[in-house]
Amino acid sequence: MATPSSSSSSAAAAGPSSSTLPPVPRATSVLVIGMAGSGKSTFAGALSDYVSQQAAQQQPAAAAEVTEETPQSSPAYIVNLDPAVNSLNYEPSVDIRDTIDYKRVMEEYNLGPNGGILTSLNLFTTKFDQVLGILERRAAEVDQIILDTPGQIEIFTWSASGTIITDSLASAMPTCVAYVVDTPKTTAPATFMSNMLYACSIMYKTKLPLILVFNKIDMQTHDFALEWMSDFETFQAALQKGNATDNVDVAGNLSGARKSTGDGSGSGSYMNSLMNSMALVLDEFYNNIRAVGVSSTTHEGMSDVLSTISAARQEYLTEYRPELERLRQSRVEKENARKKEEVRRMMKDLRVGGKGGNPAGGSGGSRAEDEDKEDPRVTAMMRGEEDYDGNGTLLDPDEEEYMGQGAAQGQAGQPVRRGPGATGGISIDDGTQWPPAA
Numbered sequence: 001m002a003t004p005s006s007s008s009s010s011a012a013a014a015g016p017s018s019s020t021l022p023p024v025p026r027a028t029s030v031l032v033i034g035m036a037g038s039g040k041s042t043f044a045g046a047l048s049d050y051v052s053q054q055a056a057q058q059q060p061a062a063a064a065e066v067t068e069e070t071p072q073s074s075p076a077y078i079v080n081l082d083p084a085v086n087s088l089n090y091e092p093s094v095d096i097r098d099t100i101d102y103k104r105v106m107e108e109y110n111l112g113p114n115g116g117i118l119t120s121l122n123l124f125t126t127k128f129d130q131v132l133g134i135l136e137r138r139a140a141e142v143d144q145i146i147l148d149t150p151g152q153i154e155i156f157t158w159s160a161s162g163t164i165i166t167d168s169l170a171s172a173m174p175t176c177v178a179y180v181v182d183t184p185k186t187t188a189p190a191t192f193m194s195n196m197l198y199a200c201s202i203m204y205k206t207k208l209p210l211i212l213v214f215n216k217i218d219m220q221t222h223d224f225a226l227e228w229m230s231d232f233e234t235f236q237a238a239l240q241k242g243n244a245t246d247n248v249d250v251a252g253n254l255s256g257a258r259k260s261t262g263d264g265s266g267s268g269s270y271m272n273s274l275m276n277s278m279a280l281v282l283d284e285f286y287n288n289i290r291a292v293g294v295s296s297t298t299h300e301g302m303s304d305v306l307s308t309i310s311a312a313r314q315e316y317l318t319e320y321r322p323e324l325e326r327l328r329q330s331r332v333e334k335e336n337a338r339k340k341e342e343v344r345r346m347m348k349d350l351r352v353g354g355k356g357g358n359p360a361g362g363s364g365g366s367r368a369e370d371e372d373k374e375d376p377r378v379t380a381m382m383r384g385e386e387d388y389d390g391n392g393t394l395l396d397p398d399e400e401e402y403m404g405q406g407a408a409q410g411q412a413g414q415p416v417r418r419g420p421g422a423t424g425g426i427s428i429d430d431g432t433q434w435p436p437a438a
């Protein structure tokens, strides 16, 4: 839930009105990503329920002192992006299954289950601009927009459609990734390390604030994970207790079949030393990452999740958004420079063989000087200062307006004809003719 303080700081971070980005909306979008069965859907539904309960509790109390500026909590908005899910523990506001029939996609394209999910997501992404339009409207009314992703993690994280969805969302509103970890299944050092490397790669790829959500803490506390992340030596000690793939219970005892050899090397010594090195590499990741423990079934830890989402929103505003703004600005500048260069080349071409007049505004100076000068008409058109019909609408060549424009430039009120059999050519009002007369 975005707190009042986060809302006001969002407005401040929205930056000057010259920003090329849309204003910062009230909502934060949360992309729920995680390994199959980690509890993504259960977590998405639980988060939404929790936000609704909070809203219900807060609103009667706030009713007496409500002003127009008071931000009100409201239920989250959920998007289901998993086309293959059978049943959900929440009612999605937007559901990929309403648009795409995953089983039919499999039949039509002769695909297996994963190919079917990927193709369904690709097809859905072609409509994502419409979905984004809906989400942008909703972003003014709710605090959270939760997106539940497909079960197979790589279908979303390593596909073009996943990237398009993530990037579009992140350009429209504050966005963070909630990386859901199945805590009871992560007590083996090797599984833990794999999960952390995956989370790190997602953060690296999306560049978005990431929250590690240790789920299912009703079954297994996540304290061991926090300890491994904050103290390298405890992770090393867990490795030395035995094979890296053996589970370590809460008290640090091995629960796997193979027990420690007692010599401290463990049976997979190459793997252990590799993981030792990787744990050191991940140190920087651990130092800066936000981690929370939650039970999606009992709602334990949900309030921590909400405050962590608020912190992630702040990180988006202070780090991701300025970078996005800078990239947009440089893209706009490059595009303007490209257009300017094209116009300059076009004007140069028009001068070739032209009679006397210089459409680029030259007036007898050297050619190099003329090339550097801007034609005021062109400059005005590029800046949109002149009455210029370049509004993106395709002009119908048969329409009067178009013929009229030609007629103004053609001979004796005759429209200019182009293409095969054209006789008029292009005439510029200072007398230059293209193509030049033979």
Ligand SMILES: Nc1nc2c(ncn2[C@@H]2O[C@H](COP(=O)(O)OP(=O)(O)OP(=O)(O)O)[C@@H](O)[C@H]2O)c(=O)[nH]1
Binding pocket: 034, 035, 036, 037, 038, 039, 040, 041, 042, 043, 082, 149, 150, 151, 152, 215, 216, 217, 218, 219, 294, 295, 296, 297, 298
């Ligand atoms: N005990 C407990 N079980 C949970 C919790 N969260 C999810 N589960 C269970 O874990 C199983 C998988 O949960 P889902 O929400 O379907 O997981 P998912 O990641 O969305 O699954 P896929 O999308 O199919 O990969 C279900 O049986 C849930 O009931 C939790 O916090 N505690």
